[in-house]
Amino acid sequence: MNVLIVYAHPEPRSLNGALKDFAVQHLRAAGHAVQVSDLYAMEWNATLAASEIPERVHHRADILREQEKLRWADTVIFQFPLWWFSMPAIMKGWVERVYTLGFGYGVGEHSDRRWGDRYGEGTLSGKRAMLVVTAGGWESHYSPRGINGAVDELLFPIHHGILYYPGMEVLPPFLVYKARSMGEQRFAAITEQLGQRLDTLATTPPIPYRRQNHGDYDIPAMILKADIAPAASGFAAHLA
Ligand SMILES: Cc1cc2nc3c(=O)[nH]c(=O)nc-3n(C[C@H](O)[C@H](O)[C@H](O)COP(=O)(O)O)c2cc1C
Numbered sequence: 001m002n003v004l005i006v007y008a009h010p011e012p013r014s015l016n017g018a019l020k021d022f023a024v025q026h027l028r029a030a031g032h033a034v035q036v037s038d039l040y041a042m043e044w045n046a047t048l049a050a051s052e053i054p055e056r057v058h059h060r061a062d063i064l065r066e067q068e069k070l071r072w073a074d075t076v077i078f079q080f081p082l083w084w085f086s087m088p089a090i091m092k093g094w095v096e097r098v099y100t101l102g103f104g105y106g107v108g109e110h111s112d113r114r115w116g117d118r119y120g121e122g123t124l125s126g127k128r129a130m131l132v133v134t135a136g137g138w139e140s141h142y143s144p145r146g147i148n149g150a151v152d153e154l155l156f157p158i159h160h161g162i163l164y165y166p167g168m169e170v171l172p173p174f175l176v177y178k179a180r181s182m183g184e185q186r187f188a189a190i191t192e193q194l195g196q197r198l199d200t201l202a203t204t205p206p207i208p209y210r211r212q213n214h215g216d217y218d219i220p221a222m223i224l225k226a227d228i229a230p231a232a233s234g235f236a237a238h239l240a
Pocket of ligand 1: 014015016017082086137180
């Protein structure tokens with residue numbers, strides 16, 4: 001399997017650095033090919049330029065290289081520390097620049113039966129994606145009634161809007177809470193669990209998001225049909 005790890009942390013000697021190094025070694029030892037986009041080390045330009053907005057698009061070499069890595073990958077892992085309830089800005093800027101018109105969005109025909117290739121279909125369909133996220137907060141803080149908001153809801157814009165949108169199947173995330181209190185023993189237990197998730201990348205059932213063009217939504221309003229999960233609303237309504 002070809003695995004791309006898109007990784008954002010400025011400090012190689014961080015927990016994230018150690019988890020990324022572990023993942024690379026573990027995957028290679030299992031016979032997989034691994035590429036890492038280490039965004040800070042690459043000094044990734046996270047700012048979409050005027051020449052890159054769709055009307056006057058000019059794709060720079062750095063964007064084309066990342067698109068090539070995505071095409072190469074069977075599985076894409078996005079690894080980052082949770083910063084202000086989301087991915088670090090450098091990774092958001094990677095998405096903004098790499099997901100160009102005709103690649104990340106604006107793919108496929110629009111008609112009264114389908115609204116482009118997106119949400120389960122698109123350039124990256126057939127690939128799997130997984131987030132590896134560390135957070136300073138506790139698991140309870142991110143539980144369904146926790147003050148930080150339920151983690152599934154916090155991650156929905158990334159899972160559904162960034163990974164599922166261009167077609168990837170989204171695996172449940174690997175989360176490390178209380179990431180600032182990390183002893184040797186805890187680190188060993190966490191890498192053991194991460195190793196199991198890496199060993200089952202190809203077989204773990206993805207999050208069952210509804211597909212856009214398979215009958216659940218009214219097109220072009222893109223609202224769930226009245227008879228589909230009538231009591232459901234919000235993010236959870238898009239789970240089949
Ligand atoms: C700028 C910044 C923003 C942060 N925002 C959050 C946050 O929103 N929620 C949270 O649980 N932890 C937050 N943290 C804590 C980090 O998630 C935590 O320090 C990190 O996951 C630890 O991993 P590391 O040692 O590899 O950096 C933040 C840390 C920084 C530096």
